[in-house]
Amino acid sequence: MRKYISLRFCVNFGAGLLLVLGLTVMFGWYTGSHQLIQINPQFVPMQFNTSLGFIGASLALIGLNNQYRKISLYIGILLVLLGGLTLTQQILGVNFYIDELFMKHYIVTDTSQPGRMAPNTALAFMFSGISLLVMSVKNINLNQYLVGIVLGALTMGLGSVAFLGYLSNVETAYGWGKLTKMALHTSVGFMATGLMLMLEARYLSLQIKQKLPILFLPLSLIVLGFTITICLWQALYSSQLYVMTRYGITTSNFVAEGILIFGGIFSILIAIAVWLAARSYEQLQALRLAQAEILALNQRLESLSYLDGLTEIPNRRSFNIAIDRELGRAYRHKHSLALIMFDVDYFKSYNDHYGHLAGDQCLQMVAHAINNMAKRKTDMAARYGGEEFVLLLPEANLTDAEKIVGITLKAIADLKIPHAYSQASPYVTVSAGICACIPQYETTVNDLIQIADQGLYAAKSRGRACFVAISS
Template sequence: MKHYITIGTSQLGRMAPNTALNFLLSGIAILTMSTKKPSLSQLLIGSFLGTVIMGLGSVAFLGYLSNVEAAYGWGNLTKMAIHTSTGFIAVGLVLILEARYFSWQIQQKIPSVVLPLILSVLGFTITICLWQTLYATELYITNQHGIKTKNFVAEGILIFGGLFSIVIAIAVWFAIRSREQLEALRLAQAEILILNQQLEKMSYLDGLTEIPNRRSFNAVIEKELARACRYQHSIALILLDIDYFKAYNDYYSSPMSFVDFFGLWKDTSMGCPSTNHLGLLYGHQMGDYCLQQVAHTISSMAQRKTDMATRYGGEEFALLFPDTTLIDAKKIAAMTLQAIADLNIPHEKSKVSNVVTVSAGLSVCIPSLDTKIEELILHADQALYEAKAQGRSCIVTN
């Protein structure tokens, strides 16, 4: 067999020093990131060590491509093999990617400045290694007159490579910051859109009773009236008004003990309501609570998706039932009046009952092209006025 090693090295058969350095840096990087939950500083150290390893391997690999021995060998010591340099390029890259993976796994975001620093370290590592290579091999050149002059290519590589590394790092940092700002802007826009949707939804709900308000009612009745006209279906509207609600709000009972106060309300579905001070039975605070209970009961009557219960204004509510006959609408209205009476909300100032009751005006029609929303509402309102005139707590159909 004929030997193929022709390197005049002082340490024949020994590992190349740049190979040993890369193994040492690789071991430190792996040891640093080998904990169960590496910290951010450990990941940064691993990334920078991987960058240096990748830089040293890249310089050695470029040395083989350009046939510059000083790039993969240091003096007369053993040279790094080309497959070794290629392997360390891969090892350095894997270490960098592994640090990024760990940062994602532990949900710790690596600062945006890290990647520019990694690129600058890589650039400076390659630049310094190339400068050392050129400085060792081409320190002097001989001109046509046989005079040796200094070769400034190495110094030029050092200056240009250093500036280039800095510029690339700055450019990448600006690119990352721009992307982060665009992402933050996109998230802010999405959040604003969600907030706008929530605000729009809230604008269609009554703040006190949390059922649809008059604005929502106007939008729905217009759509349902047009649909009923198209398919020639009947549409029913019930307007309801709490009887003597102003008297309820204005009435205050004489002071009573807490035991009597609680005993008066413990059998009702409302439980014991809060008051401004002990002894107040009604008043505006209790009036609001009464509105909430009545609204909840009226809303429970809207069983279908197309049915709608709304607070029409003040103590007045509306029930809209598309594709509903007069008979069915009367049954629903009667059920509503009974359900509200069954709440047993005390009302000493009512002239029709000792509990809160409502009056109802009902209007049902099969609309034509000439039918207007105002007409349907007017008929229901007139029926409600007639119900009040007839003594309240009753239903009138118009």
């Protein structure tokens, strides 16, 4: 859930920055601010249509990230058209009059046609638009996520190459031939756009609970790495041809070949490293999940070990622990402690005549009635063995215990479980023995049980369906 929220925040934040970038450059065109349009007078201006493209891409990402898929779908179509028509103009040498449709351009530094965006800019918008289109459809599958991520990586790669070209002063990295060159802040915008598209694909996969294969991230890095590598190689190679053509100097550009070879190897190694790291993380998560399941199972088993399987109330083992603890506590605080032992009257006859299944049901009903008397957290009802039950009442005196036993016997009698073979009643009844005392130093658990058992024996001797209390 934390990852889900973080991804959503990152995409919304990144899309917000793209929106600010597009609006800032648009504001610069309207106000004549060269600094906002070019950053530096020697740099290429961001064309007005490019700023519109970034505004559209940001709104599409925000819409896709917040369940407004139709907005993303329509904007994606517009971005594809914008990039596609601009590329068509560059390739065929035609003019569709879209370059200055919204703004008459007055800055034409390194611009082949006023207002016309660079071909690598148009290509990046096409990639972004297709990625948005793919991820905006309903019932998206993993293959569509893959397309979205790969196109996002290509977009980020084109922006990264142009940005590196500005840093290294390699003009052919951000400009293709004599055509319009990509602006510096345009390259930064596409780096952010590509990254947001990849993050959005991950966010959407979490949103619909589809797990992306661990190969997706390494594959994205390979696409990004090879895009940067090939574009840089092409830029350096073009620069070499330019020098050779203009000055007649033939040189062996080992840097270009080196970037191509080592860039490709590095991209593959990085992808392998990320794949191994992702695989290790996935295995670690699986191990943690297994450990959590084992721990939960152990806790469940431990809990069951303290419950009686038939009646689902605490068993004798649990009772032994509780009475030992409460006896010590009663002695330390000089509190009274009451123990009640119950026995179902003539249960053997009931079992013999009604069957063991009916006997089990009878014990469950009796256990439930006795367990209802354990009102406080420290009280405990337990099955002592066979048809015998115990009720432990800390801080209860003899009067309290007698009152509770009277209520318990009546509750069981009111169940009206037929028992035609009982000599005490036509229904199932119980006898009870009570031990209530303020424990002394020499008092033991066995003493309490023995006294309660004596009371139970006395109740049976008196005809059953009654209780006898023995105070100690």
